[in-house]
Amino acid sequence: MSEITMKYPPEFENAVHLTKDELESHIRLMAALKMFELGKISSGKASEFAGMSRVDFLEACGRYRVSAFNYLADEIEREITSDVTLLQRSPQK
Numbered sequence: 023m024s025e026i027t028m029k030y031p032p033e034f035e036n037a038v039h040l041t042k043d044e045l046e047s048h049i050r051l052m053a054a055l056k057m058f059e060l061g062k063i064s065s066g067k068a069s070e071f072a073g074m075s076r077v078d079f080l081e082a083c084g085r086y087r088v089s090a091f092n093y094l095a096d097e098i099e100r101e102i103t104s105d106v107t108l109l110q111r112s113p114q115k
Contacts, residue, residue: 028049055068055072061092
């Protein structure tokens, strides 16, 4: 496993009311959430990076208002067009 070292001000742990271990865990989660939100990594890789199960990561997405449905704009348009076409072809009741 690779390692990243990070410097922060001496009183930072106290300012955010977290222990060193809690701070590391929180920073890992925040980084994983942001990279997932930006489409840089999958939810599986993000959950691995955050050190949690995929289910727990997807629940964290909800808590931090990060969409678990990570589509690019053109992908959304294709999906909607496909769904509308399918609906138009289905028999009306």
